[in-house]
Structures are given as C-alpha cells and as structure tokens.
Amino acid sequence: MQMPFQLTILGSSSAMPTSKRYPTAQVLNVLGRFFLIDCGEGAQHQIRKNKIGFGRLDHIFISHLHGDHFFGLIGFISTQVLLKRTKDLHIFAHSELQRYTQFQLDFMGMKELGFRLVFHPLNFKKTQVILEDEKLTITSFPLKHRIPCCGFLFREKEKEPNIKKEQLKRYQIPIREIKSIKAGADFVTEKGEIIPNHELIIPPDKPRSFAFCSDTAYHEKIIPAIQGADLLYHEATFTESEKDMAKTTFHSTGKEAALIAQKAKVGKLLIGHFSARYKDPQLVLDEARSIFPETDAVNEDEVYSVTR
Amino acid sequence: MQMPFQLTILGSSSAMPTSKRYPTAQVLNVLGRFFLIDCGEGAQHQIRKNKIGFGRLDHIFISHLHGDHFFGLIGFISTQVLLKRTKDLHIFAHSELQRYTQFQLDFMGMKELGFRLVFHPLNFKKTQVILEDEKLTITSFPLKHRIPCCGFLFREKEKEPNIKKEQLKRYQIPIREIKSIKAGADFVTEKGEIIPNHELIIPPDKPRSFAFCSDTAYHEKIIPAIQGADLLYHEATFTESEKDMAKTTFHSTGKEAALIAQKAKVGKLLIGHFSARYKDPQLVLDEARSIFPETDAVNEDEVYSVTR
Numbered sequence: 001m002q003m004p005f006q007l008t009i010l011g012s013s014s015a016m017p018t019s020k021r022y023p024t025a026q027v028l029n030v031l032g033r034f035f036l037i038d039c040g041e042g043a044q045h046q047i048r049k050n051k052i053g054f055g056r057l058d059h060i061f062i063s064h065l066h067g068d069h070f071f072g073l074i075g076f077i078s079t080q081v082l083l084k085r086t087k088d089l090h091i092f093a094h095s096e097l098q099r100y101t102q103f104q105l106d107f108m109g110m111k112e113l114g115f116r117l118v119f120h121p122l123n124f125k126k127t128q129v130i131l132e133d134e135k136l137t138i139t140s141f142p143l144k145h146r147i148p149c150c151g152f153l154f155r156e157k158e159k160e161p162n163i164k165k166e167q168l169k170r171y172q173i174p175i176r177e178i179k180s181i182k183a184g185a186d187f188v189t190e191k192g193e194i195i196p197n198h199e200l201i202i203p204p205d206k207p208r209s210f211a212f213c214s215d216t217a218y219h220e221k222i223i224p225a226i227q228g229a230d231l232l233y234h235e236a237t238f239t240e241s242e243k244d245m246a247k248t249t250f251h252s253t254g255k256e257a258a259l260i261a262q263k264a265k266v267g268k269l270l271i272g273h274f275s276a277r278y279k280d281p282q283l284v285l286d287e288a289r290s291i292f293p294e295t296d297a298v299n300e301d302e303v304y305s306v307t308r
Numbered sequence: 309m310q311m312p313f314q315l316t317i318l319g320s321s322s323a324m325p326t327s328k329r330y331p332t333a334q335v336l337n338v339l340g341r342f343f344l345i346d347c348g349e350g351a352q353h354q355i356r357k358n359k360i361g362f363g364r365l366d367h368i369f370i371s372h373l374h375g376d377h378f379f380g381l382i383g384f385i386s387t388q389v390l391l392k393r394t395k396d397l398h399i400f401a402h403s404e405l406q407r408y409t410q411f412q413l414d415f416m417g418m419k420e421l422g423f424r425l426v427f428h429p430l431n432f433k434k435t436q437v438i439l440e441d442e443k444l445t446i447t448s449f450p451l452k453h454r455i456p457c458c459g460f461l462f463r464e465k466e467k468e469p470n471i472k473k474e475q476l477k478r479y480q481i482p483i484r485e486i487k488s489i490k491a492g493a494d495f496v497t498e499k500g501e502i503i504p505n506h507e508l509i510i511p512p513d514k515p516r517s518f519a520f521c522s523d524t525a526y527h528e529k530i531i532p533a534i535q536g537a538d539l540l541y542h543e544a545t546f547t548e549s550e551k552d553m554a555k556t557t558f559h560s561t562g563k564e565a566a567l568i569a570q571k572a573k574v575g576k577l578l579i580g581h582f583s584a585r586y587k588d589p590q591l592v593l594d595e596a597r598s599i600f601p602e603t604d605a606v607n608e609d610e611v612y613s614v615t616r
Binding site: 015016017018019022023041042044045048049051065066067068071072074075078079082083096100103104107108 | 323324325326327330331349350352353356357359373374375376379380382383386387390391404408411412415416
C-alpha cells in the first residue's frame with residue numbers, strides 16, 4: 001500500500017481573501033499524520049470541509065506573524081476546547097505568538113483548555129531541525145520577508161533496504177551479516193564467491209519531501225534547504241509587471257518562484273498567495289511555466305500527492 | 309421602487325463551525341446601508357462571496373464576546389486597511405472589545421489604520437437606542453446568556469403621509485394647512501365643508517423592522533423590545549430533547565424561539581445557531597413550526613427581504 005504523502009490546499013489567497021480564496025493554510029498528510037502549515041482565518045472551516053480529522057492534527061507551523069497566516073489560530077484552538085481535546089497541540093512559530101495567544105485565552109477566560117498548548121519558537125536566523133522522529137524530519141529555514149518569516153521542509157527519513165529473502169536462503173547468509181549488507185556491504189560465501197550488494201537487497205523507497213515557502217522575496221539562499229524537494233510550494237503574489245510592488249512588499253513574482261524551483265531542481269512547483277488584483281492567476285502561472293513547466297497554480301480544496 | 313430591507317445570512321452555526329456553516333454573522337441592508345451583525349470567523353470572506361461592498365458598511369454590532377461572534381473582526385479590520393478605507397468604522401459592542409482589538413492592532417504594529425475605529429459600548433442592563441438618524445432607529449436590548457449579551461432591533465422610522473395632489477387642487481388647500489393635514493387634521497373648505505383626513509392623504513409605508521436575538525436562553529423580557537417586528541432572528545441551538553443542555557448553556561430550543569415569536573406577534577421567525585450535533589436542523593425547525601408556522605431555518609448566503 002502506498003502510504004500517503006499529500007498536501008491539501010485550505011487557503012491560497014494573499015492578505016486579502018477573495019470570494020473564492022481563503023488566506024494561507026495548508027495541511028500535509030505524512031503517513032496519516034496531519035501537519036497544519038499556516039492558519040489564516042477560516043482554516044478550521046476548511047479543515048472540516050476537507051474532512052480532515054482534528055484528532056490526527058497535533059502540529060501547527062506558522063511561517064510569520066502577518067494576520068493572513070495566523071488569524072485562524074484562536075478559532076482552531078477554541079474548537080479543540082469544544083471538542084474536549086486532551087492531546088498536546090504543538091505550535092511552531094515566532095515566540096511572540098505565545099504572548100498573543102495567551103492574551104486571547106485570558107480575555108476569553110479560557111484558563112483550563114483540557115490540553116497543553118506547547119509553543120516552539122522558530123529560529124529566523126538559520127536553518128534548523130524543529131521536529132524529528134523515526135519517520136520524518138521537519139526543518140525550518142529563513143525566508144526573506146518584511147518581518148521574520150520561515151519556510152518549512154518536511155522530509156521522510158531514508159529507510160533501510162530490505163534483504164531479498166530468497167538470497168538469504170540461497171547463500172545461507174548468517175544473521176550477523178545482515179546489518180552490514182543493509183549498510184551496503186557485499187557478501188562473501190564460504191567458497192569465496194563475492195555476491196554484490198545490489199543482488200542481495202531491495203532498495204528502499206526514495207524519501208519524499210515537501211517544501212513550503214510563503215511569504216518571501218526572491219531569495220536564492222533558500223535553495224540549499226529545499227534542494228531536490230519532490231514538491232515545492234512557493235508564493236507567487238504578483239506577475240513580473242508588478243515586480244516593483246513585489247520588491248517593496250518582499251513578495252515574489254511567478255517568474256521568480258519558477259527560477260527558485262528550477263535552481264533547486266524540485267520535482268514540481270505549486271504557486272499561490274495570489275494578489276486579490278488577479279481574478280484568475282493564469283498570467284502568474286504562464287510566467288512560471290515558461291521557466292519551470294512542471295508548475296501548478298493552487299486552488300482551495302485541491303490535493304497534491306507525492307507518489308514514489 | 310421598493311427600497312431594500314433585507315437580511316443576508318453569512319454564518320449560521322453555533323460555536324463550532326461545520327463544513328457547511330460559519331459562525332454567526334449577518335448583514336442587514338436598510339435602504340442601501342449595510343449593517344454587520346456579529347462577526348464570526350470567516351465573516352469577511354462571506355461578505356465578499358455575497359458581493360456586499362465594504363464601502364457601504366460602516367457599522368458593526370457585536371452581541372457578546374464569545375469567540376464565535378467576534379473572531380472575524382480583526383480580519384475584517386485588516387482588510388479595510390489593505391483597501392485603504394478612510395471612513396469611520398463604528399463598532400457597537402461590550403466595552404472590553406476595544407481593549408482586545410487595540411491589543412491585536414498594537415501586536416501587528418498597525419498604528420495608523422487610515423480610518424477611525426469608533427467603539428460604542430453597549431448597555432447590557434437596559435434597552436437603549438444606540439443609533440438614530442432620519443430614516444432608522446437601532447435599539448439594543450439585554451438577552452439572557454452566560455455573559456453579557458445584547459439583541460438588536462433595526463426599525464425604519466415612521467414617514468409622513470403624502471397629500472394627494474389632486475385633492476390639493478380640488479379643494480384649493482393653502483400651503484399653511486399642509487402640515488396639520490399631514491399630522492392627521494381634516495380640512496374645512498371656505499364653504500364649511502369638512503373633508504376627512506383620509507380622503508386627503510396617501511398613508512405612509514409601514515415602517516419595517518428586524519430583530520436579532522443571539523445568543524439567549526428563553527427570556528420573555530425581550531418581548532416588548534421585539535414586539536411586532538416583521539422579521540425576528542432568534543437562536544435555536546437545540547431541540548427540546550436537549551432542553552437541559554439549553555438551560556445549562558443559556559441557549560434556546562426551537563420550541564422556545566417559536567414561543568417568543570408567537571408572544572411577540574412577529575411577522576416571520578428565522579432560526580439559526582444550530583448545534584453542530586445536528587447534521588440537519590429539520591428537527592429544530594419542525595419543533596418551531598409546530599408553534600409558529602411562519603418559521604425558516606437559515607442557511608449561509610440566504611437573503612430574506614421584508615417587503616411592504
């Protein structure tokens with residue numbers, strides 16, 4: 001069975017929501033665990049609409065403290081209280097978000113949530129692993145915006161190869177040899193015959209990865225962090241004709257997002273965070289595709305799967 | 309031309325939004341001026357979706373400070389800033405909402421909005437006119453909830469009758485008499501003939517009214533304030549089978565909303581604020597209709613017009 005590694009777009013507008021687009025929010029499903037990335041107003045509504053269970057969502061990543069990326073957080077938390085959540089909820093964000101959220105909770109008289117809110121301050125100066133377990137590594141890296149802003153890389157861990165069972169039997173490989181074969185060693189039989197490693201193992205699935213970059217000006221320094229990602233979401237607020245505006249506001253154009261995708265050699269580029277001035281992001285998309293053809297402009301409720 | 313007096317439902321859920329329902333928000337269009345009543349998360353999105361121009365919306369009424377009734381306010385305000393609003397924005401709410409909003413604006417570094425936010429504290433002890441001009445009176449009145457909560461009555465002013473032009477001519481009525489005739493006087497001709505008032509005037513249109521009651525337990529004390537309203541929105545969070553829950557949480561059942569409508573002799577009852585436990589509010593609606601047949605269960609994006 002193919003284990004899921006899929007992204008659901010909850011909101012794709014820039015600061016000002018339109019009639020069709022919500023502010024930024026996405027959910028990444030990695031092997032059945034759901035990660036909420038940014039939490040613009042309406043995120044909890046979109047989560048429900050997309051039938052994503054709150055119970056499998058324990059981690060929220062907030063790229064920066066512009067309202068269109070976190071105004072939905074207090075509503076999300078309130079709903080967890082109503083649902084009588086007991087599991088910890090981890091929030092990776094600028095340290096100031098804790099103060100903001102605490103003020104809101106105090107104001108509402110919400111003293112006992114019934115669960116722990118665990119805030120993890122982001123480092124906006126350097127790339128940093130922020131969460132790691134046996135299956136996954138999540139890294140934050142600095143973007144270039146008007147205020148401190150991080151991108152996030154979600155990457156499956158490299159698995160060990162499996163040994164071919166029929167070869168184990170055929171060459172009567174002792175158990176003590178398995179570890180080194182999995183690590184890449186050949187096997188030498190009692191007769192001195194060398195069996196090359198590749199004949200003994202089934203290579204592991206390639207680890208899948210997703211990189212999230214919003215909001216940011218064109219910034220080549222992010223390339224090492226996102227190098228070779230299967231899927232890259234990069235904001236593309238403007239077209240090239242609004243390049244000056246993009247510069248002033250520290251946002252990117254469709255072309256710039258595509259250049260980053262090209263230089264980072266990613267598998268596929270998703271663009272979003274479109275300015276409300278565009279009724280249709282086709283122009284932004286055309287620009288991007290002229291440089292990096294494997295680009296899609298995201299819409300609400302779309303799902304992108306990374307297959308192996 | 310019939311001047312509009314129409315209500316648009318932006319959000320109809322109770323505290324927890326569902327995949328189809330947003331938290332409470334409604335817009336009343338009175339003669340082309342738009343009044344936002346409660347501002348749950350997603351209200352600005354719904355306003356856009358319903359093609360309501362922000363430029364005609366200068367007044368926001370927040371019934372109480374439970375999150376599902378005001379979490380959308382900061383997003384609404386932020387969008388006004390992005391749209392370069394210059395007109396005053398009036399907010400009628402608990403005085404504490406100013407402190408909350410100011411904290412958010414300070415946190416976001418939004419010092420100069422470009423327009424004035426004018427807060428008008430509500431009185432939760434007694435019925436009070438909160439806004440009045442030549443066409444409209446808006447009154448707040450206390451509801452019965454866990455925290456201070458107000459309902460709102462929007463009522464057109466009584467107009468003067470018009471004098472029938474042909475009668476002016478026929479009886480050669482002097483201009484100095486017009487004021488008293490409009491006030492109800494008969495006219496006496498030079499020959500001493502008495503022309504009854506009703507033959508001289510076209511009666512004015514009946515003033516239209518809308519009353520908004522959310523959230524509240526069953527509370528007969530509100531009846532004088534909403535007496536005879538053309539349209540009453542009254543919350544109906546539960547069915548009678550959850551009456552204990554309704555009591556504990558200071559909410560109403562469908563039956564209770566209908567009893568209020570019946571006793572207040574309103575024209576039509578709208579119910580909403582349905583608990584997320586009901587996939588469909590039909591049971592709540594059936595209960596209400598058994599007592600007050602002229603009841604509708606509201607849904608997002610529905611428009612209810614009060615005609616003359």
